[in-house]
Amino acid sequence: MVLKAFFPTCCASADSGLLVGRWVPEQSSAVVLAVVHFPFIPVQVKELLAQVQQASRVGVAVLGTWCHRRQELEESLGPFLEGLGALFSHEPWLQLCRERGSKSWSCKATRRQGPAPLAPACEDQVMLIFYDQRKVLLSQLHPPAALPERQAGDATASAGGLAAVFDTVARSEVLFQSDRFDEGPVRLTHWQSEGMEASILVELAKRAAGPVCLLLACLLSLVSTASACRVFRLWPLSFIWSKLSTCEQLRHRLDQLALVVSTHRAEGPAQLMRKANTLVSMLLDMALGLLLLSWLHRKDRFAQLAEALVPVADRVAEELQHLLQWLMGAPAGLKMNRALDQVLGRFFLYHIHLWISYIHLMSPFIEHILWHLGLSACLGLTVALSILSDIISLLTFHIYCFYVYGARLYCLKIHGLSSLWRLFRGKKWNVLRQRVDSCSYDLDQLFIGTLLFTILIFLLPTTALYYLVFTLLRLLVVTVQGLVHLLVDLINSLPLYSLGLRLCRPYRLAAGVKFRVLEHEAGRPLRLLMQINPLPFSHVVRTYRLPSCGCHPKHSWGSLCRKLFFGELIYPWRQRGDKQD
Amino acid sequence: MAGPGAGEPAMEDERSFSDICGGRLALHRRYYSPSCLEFCLSCPRISLRSLTAVTCTVWLAAYGLFTLCENSMILSAAIFITLLGLLGYLHFVKIDHETLLIIDSLGIQMTSSYASGKESTTFIEMGKVKDVIINEAIYMQKVIYYLCILLKDPVEPHGISQVVPLFQSAKPRLDCLIEVYRSCQEILAHQKATSTNPFRKPVLSSKGDDS
Numbered sequence: 136m137v138l139k140a141f142f143p144t145c146c147a148s149a150d151s152g153l154l155v156g157r158w159v160p161e162q163s164s165a166v167v168l169a170v171v172h173f174p175f176i177p178v179q180v181k182e183l184l185a186q187v188q189q190a191s192r193v194g195v196a197v198l199g200t201w202c203h204r205r206q207e208l209e210e211s212l213g214p215f216l217e218g219l220g221a222l223f224s225h226e227p228w229l230q231l232c233r234e235r236g237s238k239s240w241s242c243k244a245t246r247r248q249g250p251a252p253l254a255p256a257c258e259d260q261v262m263l264i265f266y267d268q269r270k271v272l273l274s275q276l277h278p279p280a281a282l283p284e285r286q287a288g289d290a291t292a293s294a295g296g297l298a299a300v301f302d303t304v305a306r307s308e309v310l311f312q313s314d315r316f317d318e319g320p321v322r323l324t325h326w327q328s329e330g331m332e333a334s335i336l337v338e339l340a341k342r343a344a345g346p347v348c349l350l351l352a353c354l355l356s357l358v359s360t361a362s363a364c365r366v367f368r369l370w371p372l373s374f375i376w377s378k379l380s381t382c383e384q385l386r387h388r389l390d391q392l393a394l395v396v397s398t399h400r401a402e403g404p405a406q407l408m409r410k411a412n413t414l415v416s417m418l419l420d421m422a423l424g425l426l427l428l429s430w431l432h433r434k435d436r437f438a439q440l441a442e443a444l445v446p447v448a449d450r451v452a453e454e455l456q457h458l459l460q461w462l463m464g465a466p467a468g469l470k471m472n473r474a475l476d477q478v479l480g481r482f483f484l485y486h487i488h489l490w491i492s493y494i495h496l497m498s499p500f501i502e503h504i505l506w507h508l509g510l511s512a513c514l515g516l517t518v519a520l521s522i523l524s525d526i527i528s529l530l531t532f533h534i535y536c537f538y539v540y541g542a543r544l545y546c547l548k549i550h551g552l553s554s555l556w557r558l559f560r561g562k563k564w565n566v567l568r569q570r571v572d573s574c575s576y577d578l579d580q581l582f583i584g585t586l587l588f589t590i591l592i593f594l595l596p597t598t599a600l601y602y603l604v605f606t607l608l609r610l611l612v613v614t615v616q617g618l619v620h621l622l623v624d625l626i627n628s629l630p631l632y633s634l635g636l637r638l639c640r641p642y643r644l645a646a647g648v649k650f651r652v653l654e655h656e657a658g659r660p661l662r663l664l665m666q667i668n669p670l671p672f673s674h675v676v677r678t679y680r681l682p683s684c685g686c687h688p689k690h691s692w693g694s695l696c697r698k699l700f701f702g703e704l705i706y707p708w709r710q711r712g713d714k715q716d
Numbered sequence: 717m718a719g720p721g722a723g724e725p726a727m728e729d730e731r732s733f734s735d736i737c738g739g740r741l742a743l744h745r746r747y748y749s750p751s752c753l754e755f756c757l758s759c760p761r762i763s764l765r766s767l768t769a770v771t772c773t774v775w776l777a778a779y780g781l782f783t784l785c786e787n788s789m790i791l792s793a794a795i796f797i798t799l800l801g802l803l804g805y806l807h808f809v810k811i812d813h814e815t816l817l818i819i820d821s822l823g824i825q826m827t828s829s830y831a832s833g834k835e836s837t838t839f840i841e842m843g844k845v846k847d848v849i850i851n852e853a854i855y856m857q858k859v860i861y862y863l864c865i866l867l868k869d870p871v872e873p874h875g876i877s878q879v880v881p882l883f884q885s886a887k888p889r890l891d892c893l894i895e896v897y898r899s900c901q902e903i904l905a906h907q908k909a910t911s912t913n914p915f916r917k918p919v920l921s922s923k924g925d926d927s
Contacts, residue, residue: 136821136907136910136911137751137820137821137910139821139822162821162843163821260751262751262752262819262821262822264822296841296843296844297841647838647839648839649825649827649837649839650817650819650822650825650839652748652752652754652817655748655749657727661748661749661751661752661819663819663822668837668838668839
């Protein structure tokens with residue numbers, strides 16, 4: 136196989152010296168991590184390498200020599216470099232050479248064919264691959280290469296393919312700790328040799344994070360113990376809490392906050408990203424909520440909203456009354472059964488009357504309630520949207536009631552009709568065997584059954600029409616609430632930190648690598664530039680998506696239509712842990 | 717052995733072929749070394765005729781709507797839509813050329829360059845590549861040939877986990893595919909031979925420079 140030498144771009148202009156790195160025999164590739172400059176004492180170099188090997192568990196060794204020649208040929212350097220091969224024995228021994236100021240490189244890799252020191256040497260073909268050390272160190276491959284189980288005392292654990300290069304560079308951070316201003320025995324060149332990279336803000340944030348997290352964790356534990364107290368578990372309150380989506384959202388936010396301020400260190404890069412994403416999304420949520428609050432306060436919008444709310448509710452009730460009057464007449468030219476029509480119509484009209492009185496009773500308090508609810512927007516835009524969704528469901532409670540009445544009536548009718556239809560044909564539903572069996576009925580049973588069947592079937596259009604109208608209204612309300620929930624879900628689950636990272640530092644999230652062939656001259660070794668291929672945005676969202684409390688409708692379209700036809704009640708928002716109604 | 721001379725293929729050459737619809741394609745082959753080869757297939761450019769036709773249709777429709785509604789926003793919206801549509805088409809849809817780079821013992825890289833300059837690259841390591849083949853497919857009412865890479869299945873040694881088609885936008889015909897196929901097979905055969913052969917013959921340095 137062609138020998139691949141991975142060479143860091145930062146060392147391309149370094150002075151002559153020794154190449155230090157790791158040799159991966161399975162891929163026949165040499166990953167060069169740093170260059171050790173003259174003068175050095177071989178014993179000290181070996182000590183340093185042993186230290187690095189112990190600290191990082193990467194098999195670092197001297198791989199060969201690096202010669203950066205000036206215009207005047209340094210004759211003495213040649214045999215000196217050859218002699219070093221005997222001092223630091225490594226198979227194969229790499230010799231890279233570059234003329235200063237030109238792009239011509241030359242590489243030689245010699246390998247002894249037998250154990251004896253005087254065995255004939257053979258040469259391999261070498262391919263030079265340049266890589267940006269800083270980017271490779273900081274980047275993270277997706278999907279993460281599954282490392283085999285490391286046994287105790289195992290110096291190296293290898294990942295397959297190019298992941299091995301990334302792995303080697305990432306684990307050799309210890310080697311990059313010293314820069315050229317250190318007074319160490321050995322002088323190295325690597326990506327940090329001009330000075331260690333650090334940021335004051337990051338260091339300050341790290342120092343401050345500890346006490347702040349502790350404080351927030353204490354507050355959180357107080358809040359959670361208060362909310363877990365027995366009073367809230369009693370029946371009416373627990374029922375209300377489970378139905379309101381605001382409580383669900385608040386619980387979700389509390390969980391997220393607990394995750395962020397927990398004092399455990401993140402186990403791996405995935406956990407770290409999740410914490411960062413959660414923190415950024417919570418901060419953005421609060422910022423948007425505060426923006427909404429300031430907008431609402433600016434022109435005294437609360438009073439406007441409260442004033443507009445009662446007339447809107449009145450208007451809705453009025454429209455419903457008109458609708459019922461229309462149904463009680465001859466809707467769309469259909470002829471209804473007058474008696475049943477009047478009964479149902481009056482029943483629903485009375486309900487609307489009750490509802491309007493209730494709204495009028497509440498109207499003086501609405502502004503205060505709205506103002507206090509609006510304060511909750513500072514907890515986040517998602518909380519404000521959940522409150523909006525709850526207000527919608529409270530205001531359209533009467534539509535929900537009508538839907539339930541209509542659906543139950545229709546359901547009863549359909550069940551009655553199907554059972555009597557079986558009787559009409561002389562069959563019966565066998566509950567034990569869960570199938571339809573034939574059955575011989577008496578004459579009077581048949582007579583009464585047929586009579587009831589006729590009555591029910593002639594009353595079917597009226598009931599079906601009421602059911603249809605109220606189901607459509609209910610579906611409209613459910614659609615509006617669904618849109619609000621979708622928006623809340625989006626804000627909850629979008630991984631903003633990862634998207635920002637992909638936008639500003641695309642090399643951090645790597646899907647793979649890409650190669651570019653550099654200027655090639657005949658007779659020279661092949662030179663390639665390895666760059667990081669960033670993860671596409673859709674993959675970033677898919678990998679780092681936050682778990683949200685939103686529940687997607689569990690019905691397929693077919694089962695939904697079936698439920699609608701048979702009059703079974705549909706509950707679009709089944710939160711986890713909800714009991715069947 | 718001396719440097720590049722008789723017996724080695726030319727460094728660069730360009731030939732023209734046609735794609736399955738009859739458009740002109742240019743295959744540009746670059747030979748860097750016995751272990752590295754690059755094929756660049758240029759697709760036919762966007763034709764002025766189709767661009768003019770689409771723009772005229774959109775603007776005529778907008779003008780028709782304008783005469784109905786008497787709202788000048790429709791005209792500005794039509795111009796906006798045309799511009800955005802053209803930019804989106806150039807950036808996301810229209811591929812200018814597709815490149816295949818094979819590096820012995822490293823892998824195979826496919827790059828698609830869009831008309832706006834955007835490049836999207838995929839690199840497959842040689843360890844995952846099982847073979848490069850020409851396969852037949854039924855495409856609408858035609859039977860076409862396409863070049864594809866077979867990937868190894870990590871679980872089953874003789875199985876195939878994925879088929880990656882190449883040159884999907886250019887869609888060259890069989891003669892072009894055979895050219896590419898032959899060169900790929902040469903390199904793959906060379907790679908298989910060297911990877912299974914642990915003993916190498918002593919080779920003198922073929923480089924013009926020495927240390």
